[in-house]
Amino acid sequence: MLLKILELVGIVAFAASGALVGVSKRFDIFGVCVVGVFTGIGGGIVRDVLLGIHPPTSLTSWPLFGTAVGTSVIVFFLHSTLGRVRREILALDALGMGLFASTGAVIALDADAGVLASVLIGATAAIGGGILRDVLVNEVPLLLHRDLYAIPALLGAALVVAGTSAGLTGNTSLVIGTVVASGLRLLALWRHWSLPGPRLSRE
Amino acid sequence: MLLKILELVGIVAFAASGALVGVSKRFDIFGVCVVGVFTGIGGGIVRDVLLGIHPPTSLTSWPLFGTAVGTSVIVFFLHSTLGRVRREILALDALGMGLFASTGAVIALDADAGVLASVLIGATAAIGGGILRDVLVNEVPLLLHRDLYAIPALLGAALVVAGTSAGLTGNTSLVIGTVVASGLRLLALWRHWSLPGPRLSRE
Amino acid sequence: MLLKILELVGIVAFAASGALVGVSKRFDIFGVCVVGVFTGIGGGIVRDVLLGIHPPTSLTSWPLFGTAVGTSVIVFFLHSTLGRVRREILALDALGMGLFASTGAVIALDADAGVLASVLIGATAAIGGGILRDVLVNEVPLLLHRDLYAIPALLGAALVVAGTSAGLTGNTSLVIGTVVASGLRLLALWRHWSLPGPRLSRE
Numbered sequence: 001m002l003l004k005i006l007e008l009v010g011i012v013a014f015a016a017s018g019a020l021v022g023v024s025k026r027f028d029i030f031g032v033c034v035v036g037v038f039t040g041i042g043g044g045i046v047r048d049v050l051l052g053i054h055p056p057t058s059l060t061s062w063p064l065f066g067t068a069v070g071t072s073v074i075v076f077f078l079h080s081t082l083g084r085v086r087r088e089i090l091a092l093d094a095l096g097m098g099l100f101a102s103t104g105a106v107i108a109l110d111a112d113a114g115v116l117a118s119v120l121i122g123a124t125a126a127i128g129g130g131i132l133r134d135v136l137v138n139e140v141p142l143l144l145h146r147d148l149y150a151i152p153a154l155l156g157a158a159l160v161v162a163g164t165s166a167g168l169t170g171n172t173s174l175v176i177g178t179v180v181a182s183g184l185r186l187l188a189l190w191r192h193w194s195l196p197g198p199r200l201s202r203e
Numbered sequence: 204m205l206l207k208i209l210e211l212v213g214i215v216a217f218a219a220s221g222a223l224v225g226v227s228k229r230f231d232i233f234g235v236c237v238v239g240v241f242t243g244i245g246g247g248i249v250r251d252v253l254l255g256i257h258p259p260t261s262l263t264s265w266p267l268f269g270t271a272v273g274t275s276v277i278v279f280f281l282h283s284t285l286g287r288v289r290r291e292i293l294a295l296d297a298l299g300m301g302l303f304a305s306t307g308a309v310i311a312l313d314a315d316a317g318v319l320a321s322v323l324i325g326a327t328a329a330i331g332g333g334i335l336r337d338v339l340v341n342e343v344p345l346l347l348h349r350d351l352y353a354i355p356a357l358l359g360a361a362l363v364v365a366g367t368s369a370g371l372t373g374n375t376s377l378v379i380g381t382v383v384a385s386g387l388r389l390l391a392l393w394r395h396w397s398l399p400g401p402r403l404s405r406e
Numbered sequence: 407m408l409l410k411i412l413e414l415v416g417i418v419a420f421a422a423s424g425a426l427v428g429v430s431k432r433f434d435i436f437g438v439c440v441v442g443v444f445t446g447i448g449g450g451i452v453r454d455v456l457l458g459i460h461p462p463t464s465l466t467s468w469p470l471f472g473t474a475v476g477t478s479v480i481v482f483f484l485h486s487t488l489g490r491v492r493r494e495i496l497a498l499d500a501l502g503m504g505l506f507a508s509t510g511a512v513i514a515l516d517a518d519a520g521v522l523a524s525v526l527i528g529a530t531a532a533i534g535g536g537i538l539r540d541v542l543v544n545e546v547p548l549l550l551h552r553d554l555y556a557i558p559a560l561l562g563a564a565l566v567v568a569g570t571s572a573g574l575t576g577n578t579s580l581v582i583g584t585v586v587a588s589g590l591r592l593l594a595l596w597r598h599w600s601l602p603g604p605r606l607s608r609e
Contacts, residue, residue, distance in 0.1 A: 025343070030353055045253075050451075052460030054255030055311070055320040062319055108461070116468055117461040131542075136334075138343045140431070140544045150436055228546075233556055248456075257458030258514070258523040265522055339537075341546045 002171060003103060006178070008067050010099035013092030015040030015068040018133045019075035025137055029076050035136055036072025041065065043128035047104050050121050051111045090189060093130075097149070098182030101126035101156035102174045106164075115161055122157030123150060126181070148188035156181025205374060206306060209381070211270050213302035216295030218243030218271040221336045222278035228340055232279050238339055239275025244268065246331035250307050253324050254314045293392060296333075300352070301385030304329035304359035305377045309367075318364055325360030326353060329384070351391035359384025408577060409509060412584070414473050416505035419498030421446030421474040424539045425481035431543055435482050441542055442478025447471065449534035453510050456527050457517045496595060499536075503555070504588030507532035507562035508580045512570075521567055528563030529556060532587070554594035562587025 018039025022032035041058035048056035058064045104125030108118035127150055134141040156177040163173035221242025225235035244261035251259035261267045307328030311321035330353055337344040359380040366376035424445025428438035447464035454462035464470045510531030514524035533556055540547040562583040569579035 030351075034353060049252055049455060050461050050465065052255065052458065054314075055253050055316045055324060059253065059320040059323045060317050065319065065323070111460075113461045114466050116471060117465040120465045120471070121461060135338060135541060136344060138341065138544065141542060148436075150440060233554075237556060252455060255458065257517075258456050258519045258527060262456065262523040262526045263520050268522065268526070338541060339547060341544065 003106070003174060006099050006174075007103055008063065009092075010096035010103070011040045011044075011064060011067050012071045013096035014043070014100075014129045015071035016075050017093045017096075018129070019072040020079065021133060021137055022072075023076060023079040029073070032076045033069060033072040035133060036075065037065070037068045038136060039129045039133040040068035040071065041129070042132040043100050043104070043125040043130075046128040046132075047107065047121055047125035050124065051108060051113060053111065091186060094182045094185040094189065095178075097126045097130075097153055097185060098156050098178040098180075100129070101153045101181045102160050102177035105157040105160040105177065106170055106174060109161065109164055115165070118161050119154065119157045122160065123153040126153035126156070148185065152181040152184040152188070155184065206309070206377060207266075209302050209377075210306055211266065212295075213299035213306075214243045214247075214267060214270050215274050216299035217246070217303075217332045218274035219278050220296045220299075221332070222275040223282065224336060224340055225275075226279060226282040232276070235279045236272060236275040238336060239278065240268070240271045241339060242332045242336040243271035243274065244332070245335040246303050246307070246328040246333075249331040249335075250310065250324055250328035253320075253327065254311060254316060256314065294389060297385045297388040297392065298381075300329045300333075300356055300388055301359050301381040301383075303332070304356045304384045305363050305380035308360040308363040308380065309373055309377060312364065312367055318368070321364050322357065322360045325363065326356040329353075329356035329359070351388065355384045355387040355391070358387065409512070409580060410469075412505050412580075413509055414469065415498075416502035416509075417446045417450075417470060417473050418477045419502035420449070420506075420535045421477040422481050423496075423499045423502075424535070425478040426485065427539060427543055428478075429482060429485040435479070438482045439475060439478040441539060442481065443471070443474045444542060445535045445539040446474035446477065447535070448538040449506050449510070449531040449536075452534040452538075453513065453527055453531035456530065457514060457519060459517065497592060500588045500591040500595065501584075503532045503536075503559055503591060504562050504584040504586075506535070507559045507587045508566050508583035511563040511566040511583065512576055512580060515567065515570055521571070524567050525560065525563045528566065529559040532559035532563070554591065558587040558590040558594070561590065 015036040019032050019036030021039075022035035025031075027035065041056075041064060044058045044064070045056040048054075048058070058068075101122045103122075105118050105122030107125075108121040113121060130149075131141045159180055160173045160177035163176055164170065168176075218239040222235050222239030224242075225238035228234075230238065244259075244267060247261045247267070248259040251257075251261070261271075304325045306325075308321050308325030310328075311324040316324060333352075334344045362383055363376045363380035366379055367373065371379075421442040425438050425442030427445075428441035431437075433441065447462075447470060450464045450470070451462040454460075454464070464474075507528045509528075511524050511528030513531075514527040519527060536555075537547045565586055566579045566583035569582055570576065574582075
């Protein structure tokens with residue numbers, strides 16, 4: 001139950017980030033909704049395709065799909081206001097990333113995917129929506145050349161898998177994974193942490 | 204039977220649109236065929252992956268795959284002529300979109316995908332090929348910032364699902380869905396209809 | 407056994423090509439690893455999704471995934487040296503392409519995919535990683551407008567399927583398919599072969 005609620009919050013955050021990108025590209029309302037919905041539920045669809053869950057849950061569930069659409073529509077009509085809350089969006093995006101990493105890992109474990117695959121599929125669910133968003137609007141995924149993003153996702157998913165192996169309940173693992181993944185991402189954004197690029201490695 | 208024939212017509216239309224884009228980018232004959240084939244059968248492959256139909260029908264059926272290849276080759280060699288029939292291509296593309304939306308919804312219903320998923324997967328089959336085409340050639344999908352495209356696709360798929368629930372035969376639903384989806388798209392092209400963009404919403 | 411070793415060599419080659427592209431784009435170490443890993447195991451993941459193998463083998467196997475990560479890390483730290491060995495990378499890429507085409511066709515046959523689908527899925531495994539790499543870094547896939555690439559992949563996969571139908575052992579087919587596919591690609595690179603473009607067809 002907690003899981004479902006948190007999953008919806010993650011979809012809201014991701015859909016809002018996608019819709020805002022669509023607005024900034026001056027798409028019409030449908031283009032904004034397409035980018036918002038892809039970003040909101042794309043990671044979950046990729047996760048389900050990799051796990052063999054057919055059809056993907058996000059396509060069969062009115063609450064999940066409706067949340068992504070509704071968020072995109074609201075962002076489209078409120079965008080002049082939302083333009084000033086980009087920082088809040090980044091925070092929500094970080095929360096969504098942590099939630100998708102953790103819930104993705106739990107869902108993968110439930111589908112008997114094994115330790116390695118559960119970590120990787122959790123991380124894929126967390127980063128998949130953002131990659132789809134950036135490929136759709138024809139930009140190099142932020143993931144590839146910006147501050148820490150995928151490492152917190154991998155770490156969150158790995159903590160969930162480790163916690164479950166160690167006998168923690170699903171909910172406890174979920175909370176730990178989400179807090180660590182989202183917290184690390186927020187910390188990285190706040191402190192402008194990033195990994196060394198090719199330039200630095202030559203010094 | 205009618206369904207199969209109409210599906211082939213849809214593949215011809217989509218493959219031709221993809222091959223023409225490849226020609227306009229000055230790809231060699233193989234590049235043109237790759238874009239044409241991806242566009243012609245890509246939507247059906249995505250549909251089958253989402254439904255768990257393995258391997259996707261378009262990859263196991265000589266008529267479907269051969270039609271996509273043959274169309275691309277013909278477009279490559281006739282392109283100087285086809286350059287003048289771009290309007291006819293847009294019309295064929297609209298027909299293909301309607302057919303893929305309707306047939307996709309029927310196939311999804313047959314695979315017990317449920318109401319919501321059948322509508323969404325039908326629409327995905329209708330728009331998937333075009334998205335693949337535009338991402339491959341590194342352009343923002345037309346779907347995202349042009350006249351009505353995905354709404355007719357959603358409407359066509361929804362009519363098929365509603366018609367089937369209401370007791371219509373598969374063929375009747377199919378025809379209604381195709382005519383409405385393709386007709387609305389053609390009307391939008393002809394009258395230059397489009398949805399409001401972010402600019403308008405601020406007025 | 408031979409198959410597994412050769413598959414690892416293919417992953418090394420593809421991951422190295424992806425990581426080098428990431429280095430040339432000045433990504434940080436994680437961006438380089440993401441592109442390297444996607445390129446190294448992406449083709450195999452697409453192959454497994456099309457065949458309904460859940461979760462994809464590359465996500466469940468430490469040796470496969472670890473090889474892709476390790477290769478990317480090594481390329482990141484050695485890139486100033488590797489910049490001079492681009493020709494060797496192209497050769498390794500050609501070897502990897504042939505191996506993925508052949509092994510992909512064998513895996514598809516083992517999954518009862520049928521003749522046509524086995525050829526197409528083998529070729530998809532061979533070209534999929536490169537397409538993912540180029541779409542991720544926002545460039546038109548090389549496949550689409552350069553020298554012979556997909557034809558050797560299709561030919562290699564077709565030879566494996568034909569050889570198996572003709573009663574050859576899996577290993578023999580595999581070797582023939584790999585040698586022909588990789589050899590043809592290397593020959594095309596060496597002799598600068600390419601297919602006619604739209605320009606030539608008008609003469």
